[in-house]
Amino acid sequence: MTNISAAREISNPLIEQRADPWIYRHTDGFYYFTASVPEYDRIEVRRSETLAGLPQAEPVVAWRKYETGMMSANIWAPEIHFADGKWYIYFAAARTVETNDGLFDHRMFVLENASANPLEGEWVEKGQLRTKWESFALDATSFEHNGVRYLVWAQKDPEIKGNSNLYIAPMTSPWEIDIDRQAMITTPEYDWERIGFLVNEGAAVLKRNGKIFITYSASATDYNYCMGIIWAAETSDLLDPTSWIKSETPVFGTDEANGQYGPGHNSFTVTEDGRDVIVYHARNYKEITGDPLYDPNRHTRVQLFGWNESGMPDFGRPVPDGKTSL
Template structure:
């Protein structure tokens, strides 16, 4: 059952059984929500004028997986974006649910919809986002800075040990990157990024206080899952890996006290009055899992307010803690 925290008055959990939650507040006043469904077989959208309203909002299936081929299995982590008057959904999909040497075979794909309301109209497949390698790739997100649109994503470099690193590249359109300018901005290096698997994934971008902040998630998807933080000066060359500073410790991790386990794969939005920055993330309410945690359905979407330190950096607090 959801409870509402006393400080920010947001239901916790916000949406049940929706991992990798993505919330986007549009200029029409609606919050648009999507996330991974437990069966990993489709992309669902819902909207509401309030965040709490997302819990019971009508859902629409935007797209279903193919019967065979590259987009036929494990539909993961959809995100909805509004770019130059059109709606886009970024997601990862594989050709099989099986793994090869411990890795899935996901690639990144894009859907486009030119309707005013993305819960209506047709979603057109724009194809795969091509990168330097044909390798495990997922969790594409996009942002604009000073007239340049960027893509940030997670991918396996065939020459680097581990599951995924984070990369950034400028985009030539909403489904194409400039491969020649693709660079890596973080690879798992600290112990907390390498529990179970060597993972950096699930990036989300927040521009505040003269900085570009990128959160990401690390380690296995059980209670060890946690969030790290990259930051760069807004005047820096974002394609220069040296400008990105990484937190030496996780910035958001399991809390035994509040019984929030494995928090991560977040997005950012703002409160209804526009005065608070909000962290949207998933977490479980129990620690012990039977079988592969990827197939445990109870990663629920949650939300809480971000506070800001005097030096302009975000303080995400403790998952589930009241203000």
């Protein structure tokens, strides 16, 4: 029998001018949303009991950038997580400089909130999330598997040509990793990952069908931006790079027929009745004046996705603007 109450329409874009979107449904029944704001100067969090209610939910500022120093510019891609009974926000921040040299000088940082409702209470800075190198690093995400919490992030290895690769490491606390065990799990190697910039970034994790899936985004943030995927058996050593298999082709990308350009930097959530939803940003036009990073119109979008006979996620095509069924 069809669950009629589950069938509802939602409008895309879901939330305008919010890039790098992260939606997390907590055990309290609320959806929590955070993303990059066009000014790159603060971190906002909002919540709603429904996905459709997120656009009207009042944003609360959790943190603002500093006037000078390392956390004073380009606040990118916050994610809100719940671990060990507290809330955590992972984000990237750079320093204010007079040239673009600081654009790729990001490091990762962590905020903590002990309140049951993260829109209340105090967000405390836990400091920089340090890795093996003191280099460009961003897009931290976290997941738990078999009693171990892992961090996945993007970083520049000083010895590897390119902008960023994806790494994984076990966490020793919600704001620290075991640096000695970090491992690279994908680097830009295919042509579609190397347009404009050599980038693997924006990881998001799915656990299903005996596998751990990690989607990521590649290339410049214009219409060439697209999503790839890697996966490993859930019984494998996730810190062993050979455990991971990589798709040779993108799994989600620009769809000119549907008017969607540069979809990427995704996250995953579920509908109120448990169906899988991909959350991502995209523009509805191709040509951009100036640096794409300063074009504010990467809008948050959502759509259902399914699974194929091989047990792999099938994201389909980015749906056009307007009503979509969830």
